[in-house]
Amino acid sequence: MPTPRTALIVDDERDIRELLVLTLGRMGLRVDTAADVASARQQLAANKYDLCFTDMRLPDGSGQDLIELIATRYPDTPVAMITAHGNVDAAVDALKAGAFDFVSKPVDLQVLRRLVQNALQLSEQRRAQQQTSNNRLQGESAAMNALRATIAKVARSQAPVYISGESGVGKELVARLIHEQGPRSAGPFVPVNCGAIPTELMESEFFGHKKGSFTGAQGDKEGLFQAAHGGTLFLDEVAELPLHMQVKLLRVIQEKSVRAVGANAELPVDVRILSATHKNLAALVEDGRFRHDLFYRINVIELVVPPLRERREDIPALAHNVLARLAQELGEPAPKIAPDAVQMLTDYPFPGNVRELENILERALALSDGTVISTDDLRLPTPRAAGTPGTTPSPAGGVGKPVYITGQQPAVPADLPDYIERLERDAIVKALEECRYNKTKAAAKLGITFRALRYKLKKLGID
Structure with a gap:
């Protein structure tokens, strides 16, 4: 399950905080709030946010100061100013200080949603730039040199690219590089994990919806195709798409237009499709679990990322x-x-x-x-020793390559990472409380180094 996007709302008016929390929560964001600059500083130091909204006037300072702080210390977090209606000077000053946009009171929800989508897109692009600068396809092996050369070639094309490779090889990184090196680099790069979207929400997520088109559709929503207009849409784990969505996706690729749920007309979209999966898509086509016509549409160029x-x-x-x-x-x-x-x-x-x-x-x-x-x-x-359980038999009946294992484990919940994180958090908090928040003693009590404890505190967001 993907980590939810996070936002920080800084405003001393409770009604505004509740309105933004409700609106952003419905957009799938996890929201924290602060009523003053001091609380906001603490939240920013303890957590990493994809977006921040701050009021212009706060009880212990100004939103302008907070914007300057975020621009200096947390440059990857887009921040928007909430201004009084018609206060153009404050909005201009906020933009000069580093804000990416502003929203006026009373808050127009449609404008707010569009602003949030733009902010998250900006946050994603900043992270992508940082990731690709720090984490570009590293390695000077023949396989990586060949991969980089192929990326440079396919980036110049507008043809759909299918990126295949095992889990963890860096397929999304390859997709980002194709986007960055191509003519659409100035446009958005929109990644989507097809396996993470509930089936009943797929059509709305991909194509958008109109207000009132179904229960809970309280406003117009832009889909992923519209968000990627002029840029690149990266369909990760495309093999997870159900057959009915494969049909709709094929039509969009062919017609280059989408119809939002509840809309009467189609809208043209200009999007380059990149897709990836760790599964054998050709085998799924043979089994009838993936449409062959869609496979040929997205697999104009296949790019294999080596393990x-x-x-x-x-x-x-x-x-x-x-x-x-x-x-x-x-x-x-x-x-x-x-x-x-x-x-x-x-x-x-x-x-x-x-x-x-x-x-x-x-x-x-x-x-x-x-x-x-x-x-x-x-x-x-x-690895297990030769001839013991855990080795694979060779075709000749001997012992094959050892299988790397970590031992038999008891059953655990399906959300294993979250389960382990909760256990770690509970153990660390308990040790800190028992040691009266002496971190050196708490580390010794937990049987880990002080550096390991400090690392865990930062990773788990324990202040």
Whole structure:
């Protein structure tokens, strides 16, 4: 399940806060509120937001000061000013201070929703720029050089591209690079996980809806195709689309127009389609679970992203770069990796690819006691010995390659990451309370290093 977008509302009027919380909540955002500058500063320090609204006049300061603070310390968070009706000077000053837009009281909900969509799009673009600058397709292996050359070629085209590859190889990053290097780079890049949208909401999410078209449609809503107009729409996990949506998607691609739910007329859309999945889409076509006509439409150009185990020579440099980025986020010097730890990473098959490498190194950095990452800090799954359960038999009847496992685990809830995070949070809060918020003692009580505790506090947002 994707992490919900977050917003901070700063206003001393309770009615305005409640109106914005209700409106943004219906748009799928998680909303925090603050009634003054001091509370807003605390919220900004403790959490990362995709969007912020602030009133112009606050009990202990001005929204202008808050905008300048956000522009300086939290440049990835778009902020909008809430102004009194007709106060043009304040709006202009807010824009000069770094606000991306403003909304006047009384708040027009349609204007507000459009502003929120633009802000989230801006936030996504800023994150994309940061990610691609820090995390561009790294590696000098033959496979990566060939992939970069192919991206440069297909970026110049307007043809749909199907990006295939295992989970964690960086398919979305490849899609972003195709967008950035092509003629649509000035337009929006709109990613959507097709498996994360409830079936009953798909048509509304993709094509938009008109007010009153169904229960709960309290206003007009722009769909993903309209949001991507002039740019690129990236359909991640496209294999998860149900058949009825595949039919509608095919028609949109063919006609280059969409009809919102409840609308009488179609609207033209100018969108380049990029799609991806970790599944074998050709096999799904053979099984009748994916339409062959849609497959041929989105698969004009296929681009295969190689798994990490097929470019092992890139792993040492990748590991050093990931650790440097993680350490920078924590405000610490980057640790070194022991040679035997580098070799262990190079030998590991990485079923989760680059995403798994990042997770392993993030954990190692948190649990390491010193300035050098050792093999013990990596805590990689270990292979079973030959001939024991867990190995795969070879065709000749002997023992094949070892299977990397972490042992048999008891059943856990389906939302495993959230479940583990709740357990960690409860344990840390309890230890802090028992140690009267002495972090050094709490770390010792939990059996982890002080640095590991500090990392967990920041990751879990515990102040």
